[in-house]
Amino acid sequence: MKVLITGSNGLLGQHLIPVFLEDSRYEVIATGRGPNRLPVQTGYTYEATNLRDATSVQHLLDKHKPDVLIHAAAMTQVDDCERNKDACWDTNVSATRYLVHAAEKHGTFFIFLSTDFVFDGLEGPYSEEATVNPISYYGSSKVAAEHMVRNSKLPWAIVRTVLVYGVAADPKRSNIITWVKSNLEQGKKLKVVDDQWRTPTLVQDLAAGCKLVADKKASGTFHISGNETLTPYQMAVQTAGYFKLNTQLLEKVDAKSFTQPAKRPARTGFIIDKAVQELGYKPHNFAEGLEIVAKEI
Template structure:
């Protein structure tokens, strides 16, 4: 198998590189826009710069490299940025997918495409793959359009992996998430407002990487929900973080989502049923408590 990975500098991309770079059955090619952030960590990793919004570049790299599988993780994912920069969002999240889907269909390459719970309207939790989409934000609309494009491309072998609230640590670079934000704020003695009227099934980045690999390895066909299995509010997650690090939970202020002014609307309820991925792929995600412990271990190792 020759696997081309887009977005290798991002959180999921970095976890996929960590998972697959020494897999003996895989010839891995990492790609991203700009320089390779992982060069010092994985000196033997093959890397090519690739801007997936550039049709000529996509055509050139794919025809030169001739991968058998593509996992497409590159995207514009900041919800408010997408709302404020709608053309850039559409170019990165839809136009780029059109380029990849077309060439993958032409070359008989299996495409695993990443999507999101933000394609849903937030009226229900614990959604399965047959749930009816209804995005509230431009980000959600762009990701739904990309899904529809993938499914409508003639001759394309595809899998769509939808996920929810991904958290984890970067090998190279920095990126905040709910775990780090809560830990660092409470360590400083800061009172923080945490939403209690949104529900998600938070996803450890390592679990999502494993799920994507299972999809590619099996050349799976169809839509799969890949997330954690516990339905939690951000406040409940923050409470677990405080307990894990033995920090003062009284600094957590429970608020509702209307407290914050945000450009892009967030669905109140999502969270996924993952029975299909468990049954068909052998997907086995960590609990949120287990994920916290793994992230803590990684942060400790990085600090040494």
């Protein structure tokens, strides 16, 4: 069975590849922008592809004819999406349309990665049945792409997730744990938001959740995230405590104290009962995730 993974150079992609390589039932094809930047470069096929070009996408799908496609490639920096709406739409919506159209020819099972930012954050945590109402351009682009997937002729699943953290091969990529650790080690004070709530997701858990969806070809929408609702400040305090760093350097602030191009939903987070019951999904709590990330660092 062939699985094609887009965005393979990204944080999720880097963790999806080894998960599927461990299962001999799968032949893995990875695609990303530019050269392959994964630490492990053997055991799978890598294709550099511009997903914003319909012809390139059609050629990729016609060449490999995947049974499963996991579309993890996206423009996810919320403020960048707000500043450059054309690039956001091309990357998040047009590329999805090209992939869906190309996959329809082969009857591929299509797994689309989405986000908690499809919600307005007024009534979180959210179940899969909650009404979407994005308040940022990034969120709107993901709603549009979800709609495209749902209305395709393909068997499909939408996997929404929240605030993914973990270690990427690229040392320039930071996450809340490495950001807090490196700044506090340098004795820098940090202002951290305490009026936004999320269910932070360990990237290994998200990768495992995607694999469960692929294995079962489970159709529909699934919320796959951590199982604890925390603010960024609470995450920062736990991180500082784990590394025995000075929590006095952490200052609790409101989101309105920052000037950012894109609005953030105040309270999201997910109810993950469906994924637990239908897929057998078992996420780590933040303390466990912190320990896993610390070992990788």
